[in-house]
Amino acid sequence: MTSSNSKLWTRDQVKLAFHLYCQLPFGKLHSRNPEIIELAGLIGRTPSALAYKLVNLASLDPSITGSGRVGMKNSSKLDQEVWDEFNANWEQLAVECEQQRQLLNTTKAMPNLVVADEIDADFSGETRAVIIQQRIKQQFFRKAVLSSYRGRCCMTGVSDNVLLVASHIVPWSQDKANRLNPRNGLCLSTLHDRAFDQGLLTLDSNYRVLLSESLLSTGNLFLQTAFWGLQDQPIELPERFLPSPEFVQWHREHRFQGVPT
Numbered sequence: 001m002t003s004s005n006s007k008l009w010t011r012d013q014v015k016l017a018f019h020l021y022c023q024l025p026f027g028k029l030h031s032r033n034p035e036i037i038e039l040a041g042l043i044g045r046t047p048s049a050l051a052y053k054l055v056n057l058a059s060l061d062p063s064i065t066g067s068g069r070v071g072m073k074n075s076s077k078l079d080q081e082v083w084d085e086f087n088a089n090w091e092q093l094a095v096e097c098e099q100q101r102q103l104l105n106t107t108k109a110m111p112n113l114v115v116a117d118e119i120d121a122d123f124s125g126e127t128r129a130v131i132i133q134q135r136i137k138q139q140f141f142r143k144a145v146l147s148s149y150r151g152r153c154c155m156t157g158v159s160d161n162v163l164l165v166a167s168h169i170v171p172w173s174q175d176k177a178n179r180l181n182p183r184n185g186l187c188l189s190t191l192h193d194r195a196f197d198q199g200l201l202t203l204d205s206n207y208r209v210l211l212s213e214s215l216l217s218t219g220n221l222f223l224q225t226a227f228w229g230l231q232d233q234p235i236e237l238p239e240r241f242l243p244s245p246e247f248v249q250w251h252r253e254h255r256f257q258g259v260p261t
Helices: 011-023 034-043 047-058 077-087 090-104 123-148 190-197 221-230 245-254
Strands: 164-168 185-189 201-203 209-211
Touching: 011 034, 011 047, 011 077, 011 090, 011 123, 034 047, 034 090, 047 077, 077 090, 090 123, 123 164, 123 185, 164 190, 185 190, 190 201, 190 221, 201 245, 209 221
Parallel strands: none
Antiparallel strands: 164 185, 201 209
């Protein structure tokens, strides 16, 4: 990484910038953000230069431009290449960038992260590497999804972080390629995440909530209060990474328990 801000951005720098872009709310892409300041120091750029790069990356995001918000409209060919590369391989992005940050951070300990070359070749080392990489991936997906939904459940508006889940639309076990794709995620409360996972509710093609027969016919007052008001109501759409219609359709066809006839 170069320390000169006058030089062109390297691929590694843009990758780390994109990694951070995915995890920050759109409204926090500014040079005063501590996370931007920290990464800027690691890659040898000023916070202003990094913030400018993040806004340029936003100009490549269809969820941003489609809503009328625009970036600086000065993205480079390299920006587009990195965007395309990692939209095709989210798992590589999460692990590679976290390991790259550890290599750059020579003064601070990075808990829960390891560099592949430092892992012992024995079974325990391999197991440890798997566990750590799994944690990296899960943390990336959670932060990317929750920041896109402004830290609120898209169905209820619940905003207490400990009650929120980055819920997969197509389950982790069903689609390896999209396990970490933020477009395969919804920010839900723990209760509604469980109901979604079990097919008790889903979304239609217009992102409106559909309740299952069992929920619509329940006599339980708590469940009536928690769910009945959601029927046919649109979710709060994310700032970025709009849920993929294909993933939503998959959930509706393969998970949803149906409605009364």
